[in-house]
Amino acid sequence: MNVLGIGAVFAGGVGIKSFEEALVEGWQKPVDVEAKWAAGGKYPVYQANLDDVPYKTILKKIRRADRLSKMAVLGAADAIKDCGIGNINATNVGVIVATAFGAHVTTFGFLDNIIDFGETAVSPTIFSNSVHNAAASYVSSSLEIKGPTLTITQFRFSFQSALQLALVWLQQKRCDYVLAGAVDQIGDVLCYVANRKLTTAKDGRIRPFVFKPTYQVPGEGAIFYILGREKTEKTYCTVQSVMINDNTSQGAGTDITIIDADGMLPDESAYLACADSGALLAAYSPLFGTTMTGSAFNVAAGALMLSKQRYYPNPVHDNPQGLRILINSGPAHIASIECIGYDCQSKRAAVRLIAV
Amino acid sequence: MVETSVRITGMGAISAAGNTIPETLATFEREQRNAGPVTRFPTKLNYPVFEVKNLPSRYYLEGQRTLSLALIAVDQALAEAGLGDVSGLRIGVCMGTTVASQLNDLQFYTSYRECKEAPMIAVDRFLKGNLAEVISRKLKVRGPALTVVNACSSGTDAIGVALSWLKSGLCDIALAGGADELNHVPYCGFGSLGIVNPGLCAPFDRDRKGLNLGEGAGVVVLEKMTSARKRGRSSKLVLLGYGSSSDAYHLTAPSPDGVGLKASLRTALDEAGIKPEEVGFVNAHGTGTNDNDLVEGNTLAGMFGKDLKMLSTKGYTGHTLGAAGGLEAVFTALGLREGWIPASAGFSNQDAAIALAPVREKTKVGGYYAISTSLAFGGNNAALVIGRGVRE
Numbered sequence: 001m002n003v004l005g006i007g008a009v010f011a012g013g014v015g016i017k018s019f020e021e022a023l024v025e026g027w028q029k030p031v032d033v034e035a036k037w038a039a040g041g042k043y044p045v046y047q048a049n050l051d052d053v054p055y056k057t058i059l060k061k062i063r064r065a066d067r068l069s070k071m072a073v074l075g076a077a078d079a080i081k082d083c084g085i086g087n088i089n090a091t092n093v094g095v096i097v098a099t100a101f102g103a104h105v106t107t108f109g110f111l112d113n114i115i116d117f118g119e120t121a122v123s124p125t126i127f128s129n130s131v132h133n134a135a136a137s138y139v140s141s142s143l144e145i146k147g148p149t150l151t152i153t154q155f156r157f158s159f160q161s162a163l164q165l166a167l168v169w170l171q172q173k174r175c176d177y178v179l180a181g182a183v184d185q186i187g188d189v190l191c192y193v194a195n196r197k198l199t200t201a202k203d204g205r206i207r208p209f210v211f212k213p214t215y216q217v218p219g220e221g222a223i224f225y226i227l228g229r230e231k232t233e234k235t236y237c238t239v240q241s242v243m244i245n246d247n248t249s250q251g252a253g254t255d256i257t258i259i260d261a262d263g264m265l266p267d268e269s270a271y272l273a274c275a276d277s278g279a280l281l282a283a284y285s286p287l288f289g290t291t292m293t294g295s296a297f298n299v300a301a302g303a304l305m306l307s308k309q310r311y312y313p314n315p316v317h318d319n320p321q322g323l324r325i326l327i328n329s330g331p332a333h334i335a336s337i338e339c340i341g342y343d344c345q346s347k348r349a350a351v352r353l354i355a356v
Numbered sequence: 357m358v359e360t361s362v363r364i365t366g367m368g369a370i371s372a373a374g375n376t377i378p379e380t381l382a383t384f385e386r387e388q389r390n391a392g393p394v395t396r397f398p399t400k401l402n403y404p405v406f407e408v409k410n411l412p413s414r415y416y417l418e419g420q421r422t423l424s425l426a427l428i429a430v431d432q433a434l435a436e437a438g439l440g441d442v443s444g445l446r447i448g449v450c451m452g453t454t455v456a457s458q459l460n461d462l463q464f465y466t467s468y469r470e471c472k473e474a475p476m477i478a479v480d481r482f483l484k485g486n487l488a489e490v491i492s493r494k495l496k497v498r499g500p501a502l503t504v505v506n507a508c509s510s511g512t513d514a515i516g517v518a519l520s521w522l523k524s525g526l527c528d529i530a531l532a533g534g535a536d537e538l539n540h541v542p543y544c545g546f547g548s549l550g551i552v553n554p555g556l557c558a559p560f561d562r563d564r565k566g567l568n569l570g571e572g573a574g575v576v577v578l579e580k581m582t583s584a585r586k587r588g589r590s591s592k593l594v595l596l597g598y599g600s601s602s603d604a605y606h607l608t609a610p611s612p613d614g615v616g617l618k619a620s621l622r623t624a625l626d627e628a629g630i631k632p633e634e635v636g637f638v639n640a641h642g643t644g645t646n647d648n649d650l651v652e653g654n655t656l657a658g659m660f661g662k663d664l665k666m667l668s669t670k671g672y673t674g675h676t677l678g679a680a681g682g683l684e685a686v687f688t689a690l691g692l693r694e695g696w697i698p699a700s701a702g703f704s705n706q707d708a709a710i711a712l713a714p715v716r717e718k719t720k721v722g723g724y725y726a727i728s729t730s731l732a733f734g735g736n737n738a739a740l741v742i743g744r745g746v747r748e
Contacts, residue, residue: 037472095602102505107458110541111465119401119544127545128607128733132457132505137734140602146616148600149736150513153457153505155486161502165517168524174623189459189468193479244500345493 003236005083010221011046023312044204046219046289072135072183075222083226094175095149097136098162098182100292105187106130156343159296164242181224182293208261208283216263219289223296237306260341270342286315302337364593366437368429371572372406373672384698406570406674422456426535429573437577443496448527451487452510452534453678499527509730511681512738516598533575533682557644558702559668570674574682594743599623603735614655616737628741636723639688642668653710671701688728692744
């Protein structure tokens with residue numbers, strides 16, 4: 001399975017070029033949003049930057065959509081544009097949208113309706129947008145994609161599961177291409193929950209190689225991929241394998257291992273095992289924040305490194321264990337990259353990417 | 357030649373039609389409709405619902421009714437499949453739902469709104485309640501775990517995903533289906549859409565006035581033939597094909613020309629390697645809403661002819677949302693196994709705009725193949741082809 005196009009929506013803007021620029025530029029401070037429950041009334045978040053969005057016509061089509069759906073559609077549209085395949089929606093394109101929390105902000109908006117106006121005066125538009133697969137529906141309708149369209153929700157390995165299924169769909173020729181991606185949104189309540197259950201980085205700096213104690217900064221965004229059986233001129237890389245809860249692959253022979261450490265777990269020491277392979281270690285969560293679908297961004301960083309054959313240094317270098325982490329930038333010879341995620345039970349997911 | 361690679365070796369179902377499969381079949385035979393007022397939560401709305409009664413106490417989980425329902429159906433299906441301790445086996449778990457995917461606890465949210473502080477218990481339940489993750493963890497199985505949230509086609513899509521997994525070798529056995537509880541939030545939401553019937557639903561009827569919400573779970577054990585043989589099990593029921601397609605039309609309304617449903621049916625039939633005329637009956641989505649039944653009825657008539665035996669079981673279960681595809685796959689398989697389908701409850705008068713009418717009474721069905729369809733909010737369409745593999 002080949003990565004033919006990537007679209008991104010994150011704190012650094014819209015477009016895979018914005019993401020690449022962020023990888024080059026390094027760490028940026030998150031924004032502070034108002035939060036009445038937070039000390040000082042402010043809370044750091046990596047909020048997606050939807051200013052100066054280029055897809056005005058598409059946005060007009062989905063003007064009733066909520067922020068989550070808009071991020072998904074923008075990410076998907078950007079992936080399609082990036083792949084450069086003309087009339088791709090005339091082929092059988094499958095859509096897989098992975099999320100952890102879905103349209104929770106809109107769901108709370110609907111609960112506001114019930115509380116404020118009563119059961120009989122709630123908004124059907126808000127309810128419609130609160131349904132978990134609304135984002136995928138907006139993707140398919142606004143981009144005129146008529147293949148199988150699936151939304152999956154997991155708290156562990158949501159994106160990797162989408163990628164694994166895309167691989168199966170392409171192998172079985174259920175689709176010509178798969179538009180697979182991940183989207184999650186932050187909101188007031190989720191920030192509150194994150195602050196209650198996790199330790200927030202007061203300086204806004206996620207330190208992925210500290211492992212324990214960990215510090216998080218909530219993030220949001222969308223990353224979508226156009227995946228296909230055949231390579232094109234644009235091909236970023238090949239997805240050689242996606243392994244979930246299967247420890248057979250331990251990164252042997254991998255040049256770089258990108259870890260999903262982002263402060264989501266209070267103890268992320270499981271990632272120390274990734275150092276055993278001798279590969280350079282990287283983690284890019286400080287660019288997009290703590291999110292259960294962050295692995296989608298890390299895979300994009302891997303795909304870009306393989307495609308451009310250049311190193312993107314870790315945005316935050318704190319490295320108390322003295323691990324071999326990627327600190328240099330510039331040209332590189334990279335044959336393979338493994339993207340590793342661990343869940344709270346030390347179960348592991350591995351996406352292995354190889355150069356074209 | 358019937359494709360025999362993926363067998364249905366176990367089934368479980370719980371809904372207002374019955375807490376077990378034998379109870380459900382008895383309800384179907386009696387044409388009994390166990391609907392009534394909401395008892396699960398306080399409400400001023402008066403739409404009748406199909407609630408599950410007498411949930412076995414050992415399955416009771418505070419604030420996690422969807423999970424309780426799912427576990428009941430899973431245990432039934434595993435028992436029928438003769439699968440006891442499955443720990444360590446390569447079993448995939450793919451479950452569809454809607455309610456269990458949302459943190460929509462009114463008590464938690466009200467508390468948050470009022471004092472900007474709320475107890476974390478509802479959040480913990482939610483975070484620990486992802487259906488596929490919990491079932492996979494509880495059974496200690498190896499294999500993929502995925503929760504599908506494709507609204508009303510979630511259960512059908514979950515079974516279709518599991519079929520793909522088995523064919524690709526990602527697992528040897530899969531537990532797949534759907535589960536959903538009756539919940540206050542969608543109850544209000546569907547009410548706001550103006551598609552809930554103040555009386556009992558009447559799928560495909562000329563005078564239909566909308567759907568009734570229900571709850572339940574339906575789960576199948578899917579198994580590669582080689583795996584079933586190794587365990588000394590056999591089953592004549594086969595999952596032959598899955599098709600899924602998007603209308604790319606509208607968030608809440610189906611495409612009037614049924615383009616997505618047609619594509620799903622064609623894909624499922626192609627994968628099964630059969631022709632439309634070989635299909636013995638279709639268990640339709642048939643919600644009882646004006647748009648769904650009009651589009652679905654005419655699409656089915658166009659593809660299978662006006663003499664197709666067709667029914668909707670939602671007159672017995674209500675619309676169980678994410679569970680519907682799982683339950684209806686089980687009911688479709690039961691129709692093939694038992695050789696009959698129940699009367700399409702609620703149907704009295706044919707709609708002149710729909711070129712097909714569902715069966716009005718318990719009806720014998722022959723043939724080797726049947727189809728279960730789902731049309732979902734968001735424009736998703738999905739179809740499963742199930743076979744009775746006696747031709748091998």
